[in-house]
Structure formats: structure tokens, C-alpha cells
Amino acid sequence: MSKLFGTDGVRGTANIHPMTPEMALRIGAAVGRYFRNDGSSVHRVVIGKDTRLSGYMFENALTAGLTSTGMNVLLLGPVPTPAVGLLTRSMRADLGVMISASHNPAHDNGIKFFGPDGFKLSDSVEAEIEALVASGVDPAPAAEIGRAKRIDDGRYRYVERVKSTFPRRMRLDGLKVVLDCANGAAHRVAPDALWELGADVIPMGIAPNGNNINEGCGSTHPQSAAEMVVAHGADVGICLDGDADRVILIDENGKVGDGDQFMALMAARWAEEDRLKGGALVATVMSNLGLENFLNGRGLRLERTNVGDRYVVERMRQGGFNLGGEQSGHIVMTDHATTGDGLMAGLQFLAEMVRAQKPASTLLNQFEKVPQLLKNVRFDAGQLPLEDAQVLAAIKQAEADLSGGGRLLIRKSGTEPLVRVMAEHEDASFMEQVVDSVVAAVEQAVN
Numbered sequence: 001m002s003k004l005f006g007t008d009g010v011r012g013t014a015n016i017h018p019m020t021p022e023m024a025l026r027i028g029a030a031v032g033r034y035f036r037n038d039g040s041s042v043h044r045v046v047i048g049k050d051t052r053l054s055g056y057m058f059e060n061a062l063t064a065g066l067t068s069t070g071m072n073v074l075l076l077g078p079v080p081t082p083a084v085g086l087l088t089r090s091m092r093a094d095l096g097v098m099i100s101a102s103h104n105p106a107h108d109n110g111i112k113f114f115g116p117d118g119f120k121l122s123d124s125v126e127a128e129i130e131a132l133v134a135s136g137v138d139p140a141p142a143a144e145i146g147r148a149k150r151i152d153d154g155r156y157r158y159v160e161r162v163k164s165t166f167p168r169r170m171r172l173d174g175l176k177v178v179l180d181c182a183n184g185a186a187h188r189v190a191p192d193a194l195w196e197l198g199a200d201v202i203p204m205g206i207a208p209n210g211n212n213i214n215e216g217c218g219s220t221h222p223q224s225a226a227e228m229v230v231a232h233g234a235d236v237g238i239c240l241d242g243d244a245d246r247v248i249l250i251d252e253n254g255k256v257g258d259g260d261q262f263m264a265l266m267a268a269r270w271a272e273e274d275r276l277k278g279g280a281l282v283a284t285v286m287s288n289l290g291l292e293n294f295l296n297g298r299g300l301r302l303e304r305t306n307v308g309d310r311y312v313v314e315r316m317r318q319g320g321f322n323l324g325g326e327q328s329g330h331i332v333m334t335d336h337a338t339t340g341d342g343l344m345a346g347l348q349f350l351a352e353m354v355r356a357q358k359p360a361s362t363l364l365n366q367f368e369k370v371p372q373l374l375k376n377v378r379f380d381a382g383q384l385p386l387e388d389a390q391v392l393a394a395i396k397q398a399e400a401d402l403s404g405g406g407r408l409l410i411r412k413s414g415t416e417p418l419v420r421v422m423a424e425h426e427d428a429s430f431m432e433q434v435v436d437s438v439v440a441a442v443e444q445a446v447n
Contacts, residue, residue: 003130004018004027004130004133005123005126005127005129005130006414006415007306007307007308007310007311007414007415008102008110008112008120008308008309008310008414008415009098009110009111009112009113009120010023010027010110010111011101011104011108011109011110011111011415012108012109012110013107013108014052014054014057014058014107014108014109015054019054019058019108019109019110021057021058021060021061022061023133024057024058024061024062024065024111025061025062025064025065026065026133026136027062027065027111027129027133028061028062028063028064028065028066028068028069029065029066029068029069029136029137029139030065030129030130030132030133030137031065031066031095031097031113031129031132032045032065032066032067032068032069032070032071032095032137032146033069033132033137033138034125034128034129034132035071035094035095036069036070036071036094042072043070043071043072043094043146044071044072044073044074044091044092044093044094045066045071045072045073045074045093045094045095045096045097046073046074046075046076046084046087046088046091046093046095046096046097046151046154047059047062047063047073047074047075047076047084047096047097047098047099048076048077048078048079048080048081048083048084048087048096048097048098048099048154048185049076049077049078049079049098049099049100049185050078050098050099050100050101050184050185050213050242050243051078051183051184051185051187051208051210051213051242052099052100052101052106052108052109052210052213052242053106053210053211054109055078055099055100055109058099058109058111059075059099062097062099062111063075063148066146067145067146067147067148068139068140068145068146069137069139069140069146070140070144070145070146071094071095071146072146072147072148072149073146073147073148073149074091074093074148074149074150074151075148075149075150075151076151076154076155077150077151077152077154077155078155078185078187078188078208079154079155079158079185079189080158080185080186080189080243080244080245080341080342080343081098081100081102081112081185081243081244081245081339081340082158082244082245082337082338082339082340082341082342082343082344083154083155083157083158083189084096084097084098084112084114085114085118085119085120085337085338085339086118086157086158086161086337086338087151087154087157087158088114088115088116088118089116089117089118089338090157092116093116094116095113095114095115095116096113096114096115096118097111097112097113097114098111098112098113098114098243099111100112100185100242100243101242101415102241102242102243102245102246102415103182103214103218103219103220103241103242103246103328104214104242104415104416105213105214105215106210106211106212106213106214106215110415113126113129114338114339117338118338118339119313119317119338119339120310120313120338120339122314155188155189158189159189159192159193159196162189162193162341162343162344162347163193163196163197163347165333165336165344165347165348166197166347166348166351167351167355170351170354170355171197171198171354172194172197172198172199172350172354173198173199174198174200175198175199175200175235175236175350175353175354176199176200176202176232176233176234176235177194177199177200177201177202177234177235177236177237177238177350178202178204178225178228178229178232178234178236178237178238178250179191179194179201179202179203179204179237179238179240180204180205180217180218180219180222180224180225180228180237180238180239180240181203181204181205181206181218181240181244182205182213182214182217182218182219182239182240182241182242182244183205183206183207183208183209183212183213183214183215183217183218183242184205184208184213184214184218184240184241184242184243184244185242185243185244186240186244186342186343187205187206187207187208188206189244189343190238190240190244190343190346191203191206193343193347194347194350197347199350202228202232202234204217204224204225204228205217205218213242214241214242217239218239218240218241218242219239219240219241219246219247219248219328219329219342220241222237222239222248222250222256225237225239225250226250226254226255226256227254229250229251229252229254230253230254233252234252235252235353235359235360236249236250236251236252236349236350236353236360237249237250237251237254238250238342238346238349240342240343240346241329241342244341244342244343245309245330245339245340245341245342246259246326246328246329246330246331246340246342247259247262247329247331247342247343247345247346248329249261249262249346249349249360249364250360251359251360251361251364252359252360252361253361255361255364257360257364257365258327258328258329259287259325259326259327259328259329259330259331260283260287260288260290260291260327260369261364261365261366261367262325262331262345262349262364263281263283263287263291263323263324263325263331264291264294264295264366264367265349265352265363265364265366266323266331266333266348266352267281267295267300267323268294268298268300268366269352270322270323271298271300275322276300276322276323277320277321277322277323278301278319278320278321278322279299279300279301280295280300280301280302280303280319280321281295281300281301281302281303281321281323281324282302282303282304282305282312282315282316282319282321282323282324282325282332283302283303283304283305283312283324283325283326283327284304284305284306284307284308284311284312284326284327285304285305285306285307285409285411286307286326286327286328286409286422287302287304287326287327288327288369288370288372288424289370289372289406289407289424290367290368290369290370291367293367293370294366294367303315303319303321303324307326307411307414308414309325309326309330309332309339309340310339312324312325312326312330312332313332313334313338313339316332316334317334321334322334322335325340325345326340329342329345331344331345331348333345333348349363370406370424370425370426371424371425371426371427371428371431372422372423372424373422373423373424373428373431373432373435374420374421374422375420375421375422375435375436375439376413376418376419376420376421377418377419377421377439377442377443377446378416378417378418378446379417379418379419379442379446380417380446381417383445383446385419385442385445385446386410386412386419386442388441388442388445390441390444390445391438391441391442391445393441394437394438394440394441394442395408395410395438395441397437398423398434398435398437398438401430401434402423402425402431402434405425405426405427406423406424406425406426406431407423407424408421408422408423408434408438409421409422409423410422410438419442421435421438421439421442422435423435
């Protein structure tokens, strides 16, 4: 059997391996068996999902697999991914499951797992679960089959937790906020949280129909929200993705700011308040060199990891750091949450706008970016373009060309069949030539 787990759980097109109800049943049984090996007599798992149509199918299949091994299942319904991490821990569950393909289109879906501490599972635990999926597990005796129960107030618990991270005596009165919920998991909780704190909320992407999640909206398509910010004279735009674990911010002029600018703002602010643990920010290899230069200029460090917020969190836990994230908008604040939380990050940005009395355009312009270019090349199942001799030669030449003045990053996406070619260099036109040379070699290898 091919490897199930990617950079963020199991993911793929619904009703195509591995994202079939049969496989979800097997995964549920395997993970249930794994977390029942501690000898305890009572076991529970919380399951959340986003708004994809296939979520109903996978929710039922996972529930069947989990209850067949004696796990009691608590069904949260549509909630953000960070809510599952929070509620797994607060409800003393052995396991948390989120059914979502995050920012991917509606025809995709995925399964993410959280341990009892609310953090995503490690590579080693995922490997053990994968082995159980391959070998199969024996079901529990009839008398030990688990129960399933719906939890109706999960999203309200999450809203209260998110609001508790906002400064207690601060309100958002007078702030006009365009809020794009991507027709996803936060379509109810996010507008409620901002409204309760006093913001004038202009909501978008709050009418999910099972097939429109992330469709022309949300953090991966912020253009509509940017137009709305300008049209309504809003102070800021907040764009979440389908499962609300990432955020992209838009200033009052409609300019889109990425996670790097937000992380620079928060790192500098927390360092001033002596709140930045370890004097470092954790980000991935995709973050801009300009961010690294900004931090170095303030006596701070940038700790880089592989792409994926779970690797950011692992490094944060290892080094005792409390702020990290990704350029794509995953922002992790382990003082408050166990995973990226787009709504929480958005609230922290609004709090900084109120505290500093500065417009979003100023706060989202912390450093000058080094020109960066990313191009993707799609490949078919079974192809191994990064092992092709001509591709390897093109990469070696590109690295030599950029040496000393920039950097090159080539990687396979962990969630889609794509080779990502990214480079940074002060000379943008030269950088594009170098990237195109690698892209051409990869395209030749896959065609």
C-alpha cells in the first residue's frame, strides 16, 4: 500500500484512494486501536469537519471504524481545525479528528489527527497507525462497542476561547472589517466573535453549500475581499481558509499582506514586551529572506523548518518557542493554541491596530521583501520528476547561478501532485530566468 500520510494527515480527491469511505473506516479502526492500547476502560474521540459535501460520508465512516474498536465518538459538526485541537484537550479526549482538505477545492478532502494534548500527531505515531491500517485490526467484542453523540455547543466553546486571547479591556468599536470565511468551517464562529467584540463586520463566504468552499474566496483567493475593503471603505480585511487554520490580511487600500509581514509585526512587538520566548521566530523554508533580515536587525533569530505547520509546531515545542508560522498564513501562538488559528491571529492583528492606533497598511509593511518567485509543475501518479537526471542537472546549475545572492528551493507538495520551484534574488528578471530553466526541465520530464 502506498504511503497514506502527507505533510498534514491523509488527503486526496473524495471517492478516489485513499479518500474513500472504505479507507476512512479502516483508518478509524486503526487509530482507535492505537489509542486504546493504554489499558484504560473509557476512551473518547472528538470529530470535527468543514463544510465539504463529502464530510458527511467520512464522518460516518470514521465513526463506524472508531466505535468498532470501542472508542466513544463526540461529533462537533462544522468547526475550525483549531477548535478540534482545543476541544480534544479540554474534553479530555484520547484523540481529535478533523475532516478537511484545508485550502483545497471542494472535491478534495482529508483527515487530520490530534493527540490528547491537542497537538498534531508525530511522524512516528502516524507510521505506526499506517502499519495498523495495512495489517488490519480486530474489532472490539460486542459488549465493548463505542457510542456516538453529537455535541451542540462546540463552536460556542471555541468562540469564548478565542475571545479570551483578546486584551480584556479592549474593544473593536469603530473598526470596519471585511471578513471572508471561505464558505468554510468558520462561517458562523468568526463573524460572531468579531461582532461580540464590537467590530462592524462585513461578512463574505458565509453561505456554504457543500461545493463552494474556497471557491474564488478565502485566503487563497483574497482578491474579492480586497475589492470589498476598498468599496466599503473598510479598515482591514481578514481572509480565512476552508478550515480556518490560516489567515491572510488586507490593508485599507486593498493591498494583500502575507504571513511573513504579520509574523514580523508580532515578533517585534512580543520582543519589545519580553514575551518572545527564545528570542526567535519559527517559520518554514518558504519565508522570505526579508523576514530573516528584519529579525536579524533586531537581534532576533529565524528558525526554519520544512513546509507544513506541524513541523513549525514541532520545532517550537522542541526549542521552547511560542511564535511561528508560514508565509501562507498559518500563524501559531502556542501560548494560546496548539495549531495554526486564523481567527485568533486576525484578532491579534486587530488588537495591534487598536493599541498602536496605526492603519493596517503600516502594520503590514514591516520589511522590504526580497523578490521571490514560485512556479508549480503538475505531474501524474507514479512519476518521479525530481529523480530525473536532466532535472537534477538543471537544479544544480540554478543553485550555482543564484549562489551568494539568493536561494533556490525545490520540493514536492505534500498535499497535491505538484513540484514547487521557488527562488529569491535581488535581481527579479535574472531570478525568473533561473526558475524557468528548472521548470522547463521538470515539464520535459513529466511530458
